[in-house]
Amino acid sequence: MNYRKGIVIRFHSNTLTVRDLETHTNLECYMPGKFKIQKIRPIVGDYVEYYIEENNEFGVIKNILPRKNELYRPKVANVDQVVLVTSLKDPKVDYIVVDKFLVLVEKEKLEVVIVVNKIDLLISPEEKKELEEFINIYESLYPVIPTSKITKENIDRIQDVLKEKVTTLAGLSGVGKTSLLNMLDPDLKLREGEVSPKLGRGRHTTTFAQLLPLKFGGFVVDTPGFADLALIGIDKNEIKHYFPEFMPFQPYCAFSDCSHISEPDCAVKIAVENEEISYMRYKNYCAIYKEVEQQTNR
């Protein structure tokens, strides 16, 4: 039997859509009962071996190949990177939301690229300064790409980032994730939402996860936006490891298990005072630490 290789891009009630890795065409496949018995269920992003039944236009899943990784929200396998989309106006995304998200991404050991969208809305000197500050804080840690749907700034750079990779888009509702994809590949014709003026945030326009094949190669998951992020399954003592800028200073703290919160002779706190670590990031670290601590004590 000659098996073909494909990637699961979508689910239906009884079948799943598999995109063949060689022909780049889609085929509806079903799973033989044994997968359910073994409790293995393919998820979007899974690489599968399948065959086409004789006289049948359907495919049959033969084997699910081992996963490189598995994201839970959205449920996707084999993700190469996460693109975190954010904005400084309409909606004004709080830095702590960005930092919470980065903690989760670091925990999963995923590559991340930060996109600051809607920069066309930043007109006043204060707004422009805020963008500058944002870039200053984050670009030493992660790639940061400022973009706009209106001016089309840096859209080519986003394309380079997404090309030939499996990417999950993430970010608060209304920051323009879907808009960015429509700009990159108008054939996708995804539904964009309006930011509700009352709430100053979007309306969760995108509601289900599927892998979208990009015309220039690669796949992207256009995740529904979230309103806030819950830090579930995280220990307060591991959070410091997800702030990469703390690493060079950590060995010089007086206590080897220093949490950098209230211990004396903390090299991280000294680095914050000397402006070698961003005060904003440190403040958010403390807030995230306390939030997780409260959760666990409840």
Ligand SMILES: Nc1nc2c(ncn2[C@@H]2O[C@H](COP(=O)(O)OP(=O)(O)OP(=O)(O)O)[C@@H](O)[C@H]2O)c(=O)[nH]1
């Ligand atoms: N001014 C401006 N508006 C934008 C930009 N990008 C997107 N928008 C608008 O912002 C609104 C929300 O955009 P979406 O692309 O639906 O946002 P989303 O992140 O996909 O939202 P969810 O699907 O709810 O998570 C739409 O009205 C877009 O037209 C931009 O760069 N500048």
Ligand SMILES: [Mg+2]
């Ligand atoms: Mg969307």
Ligand SMILES: [Zn+2]
């Ligand atoms: Zn310390």
